[in-house]
Every structure is written in C-alpha cells, then in structure tokens.
Amino acid sequence: MFSLRKLAYQAFGLIQFGVLLLIYAEPRPVHALTVKIPPRDARQTGRERININSDWRFWRSESNPDGIIYDHRPDLVGLDDAAVLKPWILPSGNDFINNPADRHQRPNGSSLGDDISFTQDSFDDGDWEAIKLPHDWAAQGPFYTEEDPIVGGGMGRLPVHGVGWYRRKLTVSSSDKNKSIYLEIDGAMSYAMIWLNGHLVGGWPYGYNSFRLNLTPYLEPGDDNQLAIRLDNPTDSARWYPGGGIYRSVWLTKVESTHVAQWGTYIVTRDVSDESATIDLVVEIENSGQRSQEIEVVTKLHVFDSTTGRAGTKVAQFPSHTAVVSARGKNAVDASVIIKSPQVWGPPPTQKPNLYVATTTLYADGKPIDTYETQFGIRTLDFNPNKGLVVNGESVRIQGVNEHHDLGALGAAFNVRAAERKLETLRELGVNAIRMSHNPPASELLELTDRLGFLVIDEIFDSWELNKTASDFHLIFPDWHEPDLRAFVRRDRNHASIIAWSFGNEVSEQHTDKAGAALALSLHKIVQQEDPTRPTTASMNFAKPDMPFGRSMDILSINYQGSGMWDTPNYSNLAGIRTQPLYPDFHEAFPDKMILSSETASTLSTRGTFFFPVDATNTGAPINETSGGNSTLAQVSAYELYTAGFGSPPDKVWTQQDKNPYVAGEFVWTGFDYIGEPTPYYSARSSYSGIIDLAGFKKERYYLYQSRWLPDVKMAHIIPHWNWPARVGEVTPVHVFSAADEAELFVNGKSQGRIQKEEYQYRFRWDEVIYKPGELRVVTYKDGQKWTEDRVRTTGKPVELRLTADRKTINGDGDDLSFITVQVVDKRGDVVPTADNSITFSVDGPGAIVATDNGNPADMVAFPSLERRAFSGLALAIFRGIEGSSGDVTVRAKANGLPVARIKLQVR
Ligand SMILES: *[C@@H]1O[C@H](CO)[C@@H](O)[C@H](O)[C@H]1NC(C)=O
Numbered sequence: 001m002f003s004l005r006k007l008a009y010q011a012f013g014l015i016q017f018g019v020l021l022l023i024y025a026e027p028r029p030v031h032a033l034t035v036k037i038p039p040r041d042a043r044q045t046g047r048e049r050i051n052i053n054s055d056w057r058f059w060r061s062e063s064n065p066d067g068i069i070y071d072h073r074p075d076l077v078g079l080d081d082a083a084v085l086k087p088w089i090l091p092s093g094n095d096f097i098n099n100p101a102d103r104h105q106r107p108n109g110s111s112l113g114d115d116i117s118f119t120q121d122s123f124d125d126g127d128w129e130a131i132k133l134p135h136d137w138a139a140q141g142p143f144y145t146e147e148d149p150i151v152g153g154g155m156g157r158l159p160v161h162g163v164g165w166y167r168r169k170l171t172v173s174s175s176d177k178n179k180s181i182y183l184e185i186d187g188a189m190s191y192a193m194i195w196l197n198g199h200l201v202g203g204w205p206y207g208y209n210s211f212r213l214n215l216t217p218y219l220e221p222g223d224d225n226q227l228a229i230r231l232d233n234p235t236d237s238a239r240w241y242p243g244g245g246i247y248r249s250v251w252l253t254k255v256e257s258t259h260v261a262q263w264g265t266y267i268v269t270r271d272v273s274d275e276s277a278t279i280d281l282v283v284e285i286e287n288s289g290q291r292s293q294e295i296e297v298v299t300k301l302h303v304f305d306s307t308t309g310r311a312g313t314k315v316a317q318f319p320s321h322t323a324v325v326s327a328r329g330k331n332a333v334d335a336s337v338i339i340k341s342p343q344v345w346g347p348p349p350t351q352k353p354n355l356y357v358a359t360t361t362l363y364a365d366g367k368p369i370d371t372y373e374t375q376f377g378i379r380t381l382d383f384n385p386n387k388g389l390v391v392n393g394e395s396v397r398i399q400g401v402n403e404h405h406d407l408g409a410l411g412a413a414f415n416v417r418a419a420e421r422k423l424e425t426l427r428e429l430g431v432n433a434i435r436m437s438h439n440p441p442a443s444e445l446l447e448l449t450d451r452l453g454f455l456v457i458d459e460i461f462d463s464w465e466l467n468k469t470a471s472d473f474h475l476i477f478p479d480w481h482e483p484d485l486r487a488f489v490r491r492d493r494n495h496a497s498i499i500a501w502s503f504g505n506e507v508s509e510q511h512t513d514k515a516g517a518a519l520a521l522s523l524h525k526i527v528q529q530e531d532p533t534r535p536t537t538a539s540m541n542f543a544k545p546d547m548p549f550g551r552s553m554d555i556l557s558i559n560y561q562g563s564g565m566w567d568t569p570n571y572s573n574l575a576g577i578r579t580q581p582l583y584p585d586f587h588e589a590f591p592d593k594m595i596l597s598s599e600t601a602s603t604l605s606t607r608g609t610f611f612f613p614v615d616a617t618n619t620g621a622p623i624n625e626t627s628g629g630n631s632t633l634a635q636v637s638a639y640e641l642y643t644a645g646f647g648s649p650p651d652k653v654w655t656q657q658d659k660n661p662y663v664a665g666e667f668v669w670t671g672f673d674y675i676g677e678p679t680p681y682y683s684a685r686s687s688y689s690g691i692i693d694l695a696g697f698k699k700e701r702y703y704l705y706q707s708r709w710l711p712d713v714k715m716a717h718i719i720p721h722w723n724w725p726a727r728v729g730e731v732t733p734v735h736v737f738s739a740a741d742e743a744e745l746f747v748n749g750k751s752q753g754r755i756q757k758e759e760y761q762y763r764f765r766w767d768e769v770i771y772k773p774g775e776l777r778v779v780t781y782k783d784g785q786k787w788t789e790d791r792v793r794t795t796g797k798p799v800e801l802r803l804t805a806d807r808k809t810i811n812g813d814g815d816d817l818s819f820i821t822v823q824v825v826d827k828r829g830d831v832v833p834t835a836d837n838s839i840t841f842s843v844d845g846p847g848a849i850v851a852t853d854n855g856n857p858a859d860m861v862a863f864p865s866l867e868r869r870a871f872s873g874l875a876l877a878i879f880r881g882i883e884g885s886s887g888d889v890t891v892r893a894k895a896n897g898l899p900v901a902r903i904k905l906q907v908r
Pocket residue numbers: 105106107108
C-alpha cells in the first residue's frame with residue numbers, strides 16, 4: 001500500500017534511488033529506565049539550535065492596544081478600522097500547501113502595521129515584565145469568580161484573552177553572515193505575528209502547531225536585532241483552557257545556506273522480523289543560496305542510548321547519495337538499509353521502547369555542512385478489525401486515557417518534568433496509550449512517550465468549518481486547515497509512539513451527512529499524503545454506523561456510543577439521543593475497520609467527596625442535586641457511579657467492551673483533571689472527569705482502573721473514608737476496588753458477608769452497611785486463595801503535616817521541579833480525609849514554590865498562592881530551583897495549631 005518513492009516524488013520531486021546495503025549488527029538491548037533530557041542547545045557540524053527561552057520582555061492588554069488584527073473576528077467589536085495583516089501572514093504556511101497555485105504571495109511594499117511602536121528598536125520596554133519561556137500569561141490568575149465573567153468556567157475562569165507582546169534581542173555574529181537563520185516556535189497561543197527590526201516576517205494563527213520563520217533577510221550582524229511577537233487570544237476560542245502566550249520553547253536555528261529542510265527527514269520501517277528490518281529514509285535538502293550545489297548525503301544509524309539521551313553504538317550506514325540542489329530550490333534523496341536483529345519498539349510491560357537515531361550529514365565539496373538527527377523506532381502495527389491492535393505480533397489491548405495540554409497549576413506553559421510526572425502516574429495506573437485531545441502536544445511530550453513506550457493518537461482539530469464556540473478554529477479553517485494538517489504530520493511522523501492520526505474530534509460535520517463525510521475524506525487524504533504508513537481517524541460521538549462519516553477514515557474512533565448513551569433508566573428523564581451500545585452495529589457496518597473507543601466514561605467525581613444515598617446500579621446515574629452532585633459545593637460524589645449526561649461509569653463501559661472483544665480498547669475521558677470544562681458545575685475552574693485530580697492526586701477511581709489494567713497488582717481499595725460523625729446508624733455503602741474475585745468486608749471485626757464478583761461485575765459492593773466509627777477491613781481472595789487486604793479507620797483530629805517530595809534532588813537549570821505533597825495526619829499517622837487546614841509555604845534556599853494546588857475543582861485561590869487549603873487531607877506545592885543555582889533548600893509548611901513541617905531538598 002505504501003511506496004516511499006512515490007511519496008517522495010510527490011513531496012520533493014526528483015529522487016535518487018538507493019541501493020540496499022546489508023549490515024550485520026550485533027543486537028544491543030536498550031532499556032528506557034530513566035528519561036534523560038538532552039542538553040537544550042545542540043551545536044553540531046554546520047548546525048546550531050539555540051534555545052532562546054530566556055531574556056524576554058512581556059506586556060499584555062485586555063483590549064486592542066495597537067490597531068492591528070489578523071482578521072475580523074466575532075469578539076473583536078469596534079475594530080472596523082483596524083489594519084488586517086492576514087495577507088502578510090498567510091505566506092508563512094506556503095511550505096505546507098501542495099498546489100503551487102494555492103500558495104500565497106506576500107503583498108508588495110511594507111506591510112500595514114510596520115510603524116507599530118512595539119516592533120521598533122527605539123521602543124523602551126524597560127517597564128515590561130521580564131519573563132522566561134515557556135510562559136502562560138493567564139495561569140497566575142486570579143480566577144474570575146463572578147457570575148458571568150469575560151472568560152467563563154469552560155475556559156477555566158482565567159484571563160486568557162487579549163493581546164500579548166513579547167520582545168527580545170537577537171545576536172548574530174559576522175561569522176553567521178552567509179547562514180540561513182530561522183526562528184522556531186514550538187507553540188504560541190494564538191494568532192502569532194512576528195516582526196524583526198520593524199519588518200513583519202510572518203506568523204501562524206493556530207496556537208497548537210509548531211512553526212518556523214526565516215529571519216535571514218531581516219537580520220543585521222550584532223546584538224541589536226529587535227524581535228517582537230504579538231499574540232491575540234479570543235475570549236471564546238475553545239471548550240477548555242487554552243492558556244495564553246508563548247507556552248512552549250523557542251529556538252534560533254543557524255544553518256549553512258544548504259541544509260536539511262524543516263522536519264526534512266522521514267523514516268519508515270518495513271519487513272520487520274526477528275532477523276531483520278528494512279529502514280527507508282528520505283532526506284529533503286533546501287538550498288536558500290544563490291548557486292546550485294551538489295550535496296552528498298551520508299546517514300549513519302545508531303541505537304538510541306536512553307542513559308545519555310543521545311546516539312549510542314553505530315549499527316548501520318545508509319548508502320550515500322549525491323543530489324544537485326538548485327539555487328533557492330529543494331531536492332530529496334532516499335535510501336534504504338537492512339539491519340539485522342532489530343530491537344523493536346513496543347509498549348511495556350510486555351515490550352520495550354527501543355529507539356534508534358539516524359544521523360544525517362550533508363557534504364559539499366567533501367566538507368560537512370550540516371548534521372541532522374532523527375529518532376525513530378522499528379515496530380509493526382496491525383489494526384485488526386477482529387483482534388484489535390497488534391504490536392510486533394502481540395495483541396495489545398488499548399488501556400488509554402485522554403489528556404489535555406495543560407499541566408494543572410502550572411497552566412499551559414510546557415514543562416518536561418511536569419509532563420514526565422504525569423506519565424509516571426499513568427504508567428503506575430496501567431495506562432499504555434494516550435490520546436492527545438484535541439491538539440498536537442509539545443514535541444518534548446512525544447519524545448517522552450517514545451522513550452517510555454506509550455502508544456499515542458496524535459490529534460489536531462476540535463472543529464472544522466462548523467463552530468463549537470464563536471471564535472474557534474472554524475474562523476481560519478478555510479485558509480489554514482491544509483498548512484496546519486501537513487505541518488502537524490510532518491513534525492511528528494518519525495515518532496515511534498504515534499500509532500494513528502486523528503484529524504477531528506466530535507466535529508459538527510458528523511451531522512451534515514455526505515457533505516461532512518466529503519470534507520472528512522479530503523482531510524484524510526491530506527494526512528495520507530504526508531504519512532501513508534499510519535491510519536487516520538476522527539472521533540464520532542454522533543455519527544452512526546449507517547451514516548457516511550465513518551467511511552472517510554481508516555479506523556473508527558467512537559466516543560461514548562459503544563457503551564450506549566441515555567439508554568438506562570436513570571438517564572430516561574434527560575434529553576439526548578438514546579442509543580443502545582453500538583459496537584456490534586459499527587462492527588457489522590464496517591467489518592474491515594478496527595474499532596476503538598476514543599472517549600469512554602466521562603464519569604465525574606471529586607477526590608475524597610461522598611454524597612448519600614448512593615445509586616444502587618452499576619450502570620450509573622447522571623448528576624443532579626439528589627444524584628451524586630451538590631451544586632452549592634460544586635462537587636461530585638466519588639462513588640464513581642455518576643456521569644455526564646452522555647456518559648457511563650467504568651463498569652458499564654467494561655461490560656460492553658468485554659461483550660465485544662474485537663474492540664481494540666478505550667481512551668478514558670480523562671486521565672488527569674484539566675483546567676476548564678468543569679461539567680457539571682461551570683462555577684468551578686477545572687474538570688471532574690480525571691481518574692487523577694488536577695494536583696496529580698489519585699482519585700478513588702484510580703484503583704478501579706488499576707484493578708482492571710494491572711490485575712496482577714495485589715491491591716484492594718476501600719471507599720468511602722470512615723469519618724462520618726453525622727451518619728451514625730445510617731446506611732453507608734462500602735465499595736471495594738480490586739482485581740480479586742472474592743472479598744469479605746468487616747466493620748469493627750464483624751463480617752458484612754463474603755461476596756463473589758459475577759460476570760460483568762467490576763467492583764465489590766456492600767450496600768447495607770450501617771455506619772459506626774471504627775475500622776473497615778476487607779480481605780480479598782483470588783482463585784480461592786487469600787490475596788490481599790485493605791483497611792480504613794476513622795481518624796482522629798489533625799496533629800501534624802507530613803511532607804514528601806517526588807524528587808529530593810533537582811537540577812538547577814531553572815526548569816526542573818520537585819512536587820511536594822502535604823498530608824494532614826492524625827496521631828496514628830492516618831491521613832485525615834476531611835482535613836481542610838489552611839497551609840502556608842515558605843522556602844529557604846535557591847528556589848521558590850511556583851504553584852500550589854489541592855485538586856479541588858472549586859478552589860478559586862490563584863495557583864501561585866503560597867497559602868493553600870488542604871482538600872480531603874492533601875495539598876501540593878511545586879518547587880522550582882533558580883536557574884544556574886545550587887544548594888540546600890528547606891521548604892516549610894505551616895498550619896494554625898500544628899507544628900511547622902519541613903522537608904529538605906537539594907538543587908544541583
Ligand atoms: C508585486 O509586484 C510585482 C511587480 O510589479 C507583481 O508582478 C506582483 O504580482 C505583485 N504582487 C502582489 C502580491 O501584488
């Protein structure tokens with residue numbers, strides 16, 4: 001189905017054909033034990049990639065400060081006379097528009113807005129805020145707490161809107177004279193426009209994509225080049241928190257005028273067996289110089305050394321090729337190599353995420369002029385309609401979660417350690433797959449998923465032509481869907497972890513029958529042109545098996561419909577399109593397409609919070625004042641049975657998955673809580689859908705999922721807590737989450753009965769337990785043998801704060817973090833489950849607490865606050881070392897009436 005040469009022809013024109021070269025290499029196991037993040041700046045022969053996250057000045061205005069706009073927009077009222085810069089921005093997407101006739105020409109003459117003072121070297125930005133990237137201007141709040149704020153609960157009640165300006169000087173030396181110099185922005189939210197020395201260079205509206213601009217024509221030797229970046233965020237751009245600002249890294253890349261093009265390598269592996277694998281490589285070369293050049297391309301293949309984060313032992317070399325690259329032109333070469341005993345990439349625990357690195361060097365007149373590294377993995381994927389996902393010949397059930405891009409109290413500003421902590425928590429839960437809902441993530445996150453071995457669905461759009469909010473992507477879809485889609489795939493297509501491309505989530509075009517399906521097909525084709533090796537998909541929460549939408553994709557991603565929606569009695573009083581579980585109908589209508597559930601559950605809960613009475617079913621109930629919810633508190637009961645109107649509890653989801661084993665698995669909505677979309681209580685700031693709360697603390701549901709996903713882990717977990725002074729003598733149901741098949745519950749030593757899980761039962765429940773203070777104890781059994789126990793005690797009052805850090809020694813690089821958990825404990829050391837003590841943090845030493853949280857979706861204290869109430873007994877403080885510093889640190893936590901607690905950390 002796939003011809004690399006054909007693809008390369010399409011993409012790059014002239015191709016030199018490669019000769020296969022057989023190299024017999026010793027296999028060498030590579031284990032991803034700890035993730036090493038390589039140094040940020042890379043200086044290699046002919047190529048410098050310089051991180052420029054430091055030394056920025058920032059200023060933001062809530063209303064338009066400069067009389068310029070990208071284009072007219074529903075929320076930009078009263079700006080009829082503003083200068084529209086769109087014609088100058090559109091050409092920035094030209095490299096990603098296939099048809100030359102559709103590419104944009106920059107208007108002649110100087111652009112409108114070139115006289116804006118903020119872009120000028122003479123402008124004094126001395127009183128602007130000094131900041132370091134990645135930066136999210138909204139995360140520090142404060143939260144809007146009023147009834148109808150300018151940014152509501154959906155977008156996190158944080159000040160994301162308005163125009164932000166960023167300024168910085170750039171230095172180029174006289175030795176850079178003939179170089180091509182690019183600005184690479186990994187993500188800027190949103191409508192980015194970039195000026196250099198007063199000239200409008202270009203921009204990129206979509207805030208989630210990475211982009212590159214050529215600064216060469218506008219740079220002067222010296223250290224006085226003035227870079228100015230303008231961002232503009234609508235008030236209603238999304239259904240969740242987008243963040244605001246340059247929230248990912250920015251780089252200056254200096255290369256010789258002939259160099260490997262942007263994202264210019266593409267590696268595909270095929271004919272993979274235990275004995276050998278064929279690796280196909282395309283290298284695209286760009287010549288921005290004045291004369292044609294003959295370039296020799298040499299690529300060596302190394303194992304990726306996970307202990308250093310760099311290329312390790314060399315295992316093969318591609319046959320070298322020569323290509324003539326015309327002045328201001330491009331050309332591509334392809335080559336193939338067969339390696340022996342490939343170490344395949346696959347998801348733990350049964351497989352290992354082995355990676356390789358291809359190091360490409362370009363030579364002109366025998367001299368090396370560019371070096372470019374490409375990480376990739378060797379693996380086979382079969383998307384089997386009857387067996388589900390098969391990775392390297394092994395059936396791998398997708399145990400996935402959806403993740404939005406924010407990092408909790410750190411907001412949208414990307415941080416490698418915060419992302420890695422998330423993945424560690426998910427790994428412990430048994431998660432092997434992540435859907436990047438609903439936008440391309442930071443590149444570094446995909447490096448982490450490559451190295452840790454998570455399967456990834458990379459997703460790009462939440463809306464196409466039809467809107468979900470007034471100012472979402474639909475405004476720019478006509479101009480930008482092609483460049484955004486191609487840029488998305490080209491950036492990410494060498495990542496081993498990505499198994500499929502999703503070009504849409506729950507788009508309204510599901511409702512427009514053939515027209516929507518035709519648009520879907522056109523997007524599918526664009527993705528296929530950029531990467532024919534992976535299947536496409538788009539998530540369907542409405543399209544039915546007999547509708548044409550599903551025909552426009554390779555694999556079917558079903559949201560919620562597989563488990564049935566509004567189909568059980570407790571949901572019958574709600575409006576909604578009642579559907580029986582639809583897996584069988586989809587399977588019958590699409591016998592050739594693998595089915596997965598890209599969103600399941602939408603079970604909602606607040607950690608440690610329980611309301612009574614408890615729903616008697618395992619098929620769940622929608623939330624209202626008498627069913628799992630309390631709108632005054634803005635909290636949802638954590639019996640893990642209450643859902644969004646369209647949702648289902650995990651138990652109901654699994655029943656349908658187990659009855660339909662051809663379904664490849666699920667992506668739960670969601671792994672972590674995220675900022676915004678606080679269904680059902682839009683007075684709150686963050687979601688209730690996570691298996692893990694916004695602070696990273698495990699909700700009750702964590703143990704329910706772990707019992708299914710890691711059934712060999714000896715674990716039993718009792719809910720609720722047992723501090724109910726007002727419930728003495730009242731029915732207080734007890735549920736136990738465990739992979740055991742039998743369990744006996746004891747209240748103060750008295751058996752409440754030994755029960756067995758029936759088929760399609762996933763939890764133990766004792767619904768008639770009468771509350772008495774004391775101790776709950778459960779003893780579980782597997783195959784008749786005693787397996788494991790859990791115990792919950794009524795606690796005493798708080799006597800102490802207990803501090804623990806996920807890492808006690810961190811790097812003094814200004815990015816690394818230590819996450820400090822505070823537990824409020826009683827005199828026996830048990831966490832007091834109702835404790836809400838107000839805790840004040842302070843630090844001695846080279847660093848600071850940059851954010852605090854407690855996982856309470858309704859806590860409206862701004863994230864940077866050093867004072868934070870515990871919630872259900874826990875609080876979190878995030879410590880960051882000062883850049884370039886080292887030394888001992890003491891973090892103190894203080895609460896009224898309790899002794900001061902301390903923890904010692906080290907910054908190195
Ligand atoms: C710019 O001017 C040139 C020469 O007059 C003309 O050919 C070209 O079409 C103009 N471009 C635009 C975008 O107007």
